[in-house]
Each structure stands twice: as structure tokens, then as C-alpha cells.
Amino acid sequence: MKTLPSGLQDHLSSGATTLCWCWKIVRGDDAVQGFTDHDVPLVFDGVTYEAASGFTASEVQSSLGLAVDNLTVMGALSSASLNEDDLAAGLYDDAAIEIWRVNWQAADQRVLMRKGNLGQVSRGASAFQAEVRGLAHKLNQSVGRAYGYSCDADLGDARCTVDLADARFNATGLVTSAGDARRFTVSGLAEFADGWFAGGKLGFTSGANAGRAMDVKRHALAGSVCTVELWQAMSESVAPGDAFRITAGCDKQFATCKAKFANAANFRGFPYMPGNDAVLSYPARSQALDGGSRYGN
Numbered sequence: 001m002k003t004l005p006s007g008l009q010d011h012l013s014s015g016a017t018t019l020c021w022c023w024k025i026v027r028g029d030d031a032v033q034g035f036t037d038h039d040v041p042l043v044f045d046g047v048t049y050e051a052a053s054g055f056t057a058s059e060v061q062s063s064l065g066l067a068v069d070n071l072t073v074m075g076a077l078s079s080a081s082l083n084e085d086d087l088a089a090g091l092y093d094d095a096a097i098e099i100w101r102v103n104w105q106a107a108d109q110r111v112l113m114r115k116g117n118l119g120q121v122s123r124g125a126s127a128f129q130a131e132v133r134g135l136a137h138k139l140n141q142s143v144g145r146a147y148g149y150s151c152d153a154d155l156g157d158a159r160c161t162v163d164l165a166d167a168r169f170n171a172t173g174l175v176t177s178a179g180d181a182r183r184f185t186v187s188g189l190a191e192f193a194d195g196w197f198a199g200g201k202l203g204f205t206s207g208a209n210a211g212r213a214m215d216v217k218r219h220a221l222a223g224s225v226c227t228v229e230l231w232q233a234m235s236e237s238v239a240p241g242d243a244f245r246i247t248a249g250c251d252k253q254f255a256t257c258k259a260k261f262a263n264a265a266n267f268r269g270f271p272y273m274p275g276n277d278a279v280l281s282y283p284a285r286s287q288a289l290d291g292g293s294r295y296g297n
Contacts, residue, residue, distance in 0.1 A: 008109035022049045022100040022110075025118070027091045033132075036102075044107040092118055097132055149275075150252040153268040155200075161266045169248040171197075171263075172205075175240055181233035186226050189246070194221040199249025202228065207242030209234045216249060 004012070011017060020038035024047055027033070034049035036042050042049045071090045086092065095118045096127035103109035145152055157165040162234060164170055173188025189197070196219060218229040228246070254271035258264040 002111055002113075004111055005109055007106065008103060010110055010113060011106075018103055018105045019057055020102055020104045021067065022102050024049075025092070026096040028093060028095060036104075037184050037294070038104045040104075042102060042104060044102070044110065073189045091291055092117060115121055119205070145215075147270055147273060148271065149254075149271055151153060151250075151254075151269040153266075154229045155250040156247070159266070160204055160263070162261050162263055164247050165187070166237075170245060172243065175207075175238055175242040177240055178238040181236070181238050184238050184246075185229060186212065186228055189219070189226045189228075190221070190224060192219075192221070195219055195249075197228070197246050198246040198248055199251055200247045202230065202244050202246045203237075204234070205245055206234035207239060209242065212236075212263050219249075247249050 019043070020036055022036045022042060023037075025033045025035075032047055033270065034042075036045040036049040039051055040047075041051045052203055097114075097116055098112060099114040100110050101113050115131070116132050151160075153159040156162050162169065171189055173186045173191065176185045176187050178184035194272050197216050198219045200216045200219075202216050204210050212234065214230040214232055214234060216228060217231045218227075220227045220229075248260070251263070252269065254264065254267050254269060257267045271283055
């Protein structure tokens, strides 16, 4: 049950209301944005809620227990507020969101209706749709370590200890030609083996995507031609002459850690952990020797 401010309760009891919805979003880069479905901007708690933003929200249902309450918000894409490039760059991934019900004639009369995080976002030509997940979704996230064959450290972090500044594990290069924003040929990587950077990360240092990075899906070397394919397209076009820095990839397997990085002592998986075959195995029937007991003479 929500406790309403006395002024808001009196306003609701009057029978004639002047209410609107306000949405506050805190992105992963700590940028704060406000939106409202009212026709003029509103300001409270130091946040300006932009009017006529095109934000709308679906009905939300709450239930007892720990089930995750979801709703959907939709809005228009514009360069002045929410734009496709920022969405594609992941700036809104898991962004915190607050949904307020506000008396637009007196913004101090308001109540927080919902808090959560943005989930899956889909984009169209001129609009977006985002899932808003209730706070209970945090309980579905894995916490702590899990036993497994593969390493659970990130390449180059304090647990892994591999130095990605080592010239063996990073390089700089230039785009020589681009088929699209995901696939392009590059120069500067010819001395590295085929697939060396697969699973790594490529960050652009110049061009339209400067300051943005993406995981590498494929790194191929055929003769003198080196190509790179990213898991997702960059938010801006990739053009010849764009400079980048790329780091080696790791598939988190013990053999790779030992052979590629000489870092077996810091492998954070359990490569010798018995698997299902060991759990389900059983002793095989032995054959008795001629003239002797089953267990020998």
C-alpha cells in the first residue's frame, strides 16, 4: 500500500484531477533524463521532465510474492532526447527508471508508482519500445561463483592477471574497407595468427565511432588480407581510415589459457572437475582367470 502526501490525497478526493505521468531514467553513464506525457515541462528534485516526448506506458500488474512485475514503455526517437545511436551504443542497457504520478499543477504532490530497470529494447525507424522490469528481477541474477570447466574471470582483470598492455595481446590498426558497420578489412594485424583476436574487443580511436567499442566475433587472416567481424554493428558507419585498438580474445578454456597466455596458474575454472560421465559410471564386470580366483592367486 502506498502512502500519499496529504495534498495529493485531497486532490484525488476532489473528483477533478490534473494528473500526469513522469519517467526518470538514470543511464549507465550516470546521465539523468526526465520525460512526461504532460504538454509542458515539469521540474522536481532537480530533474526537468521533458514534455511531448512521446512516452507512453502499458498497464502494469502487481502480484504477491517474488514474481517479476513487468510493463512496457514506448517513445519517439529524436536527437534532442532519446536517439537511436545512444540506444545502439548500450547506454540504456539496465538503466534505472522511476515512474511517478504527479499533479502537474503542484509538482510537490506526487507519488512514486514503480522503480525498476530497463530490459530488452527494440528500435524502429522512428520509435522505440522498452521492457521495464521490477526490482525483483535482481533476484534472478547469478551471484557468486559457479563450478564449471570454463574460467569465470574476465581477461585482463585482477583475478586473471594477464597484462593486456603487452604487445602480444593488443594492437592498433586502420580500417581499409568496410562492407558494413560489422564487417571490414583492416591493416596492422598481419603479424598475428588467424583468430588471435576472436572473442576480444575492438575500440575505435577515430572516426564516427571514436570512444565506442564492440566485442569481436571473428578475426580471419587469408594471405595478406585481414578481416574483422563484430558481434553487433557499430552505431555509426565504419569508414576507411578509421583507427582502432584491438585486444586478444579468450575462449576461457584451460588449454587456451595455458598455450596462448601462459597463465595456467591463474586459470579460474575447474578443468579436472568430474562430469556427468563420472557420476554415472560404475565398475565393469571383471573376468576370472583360468585356474585362479577372480582376484588373483
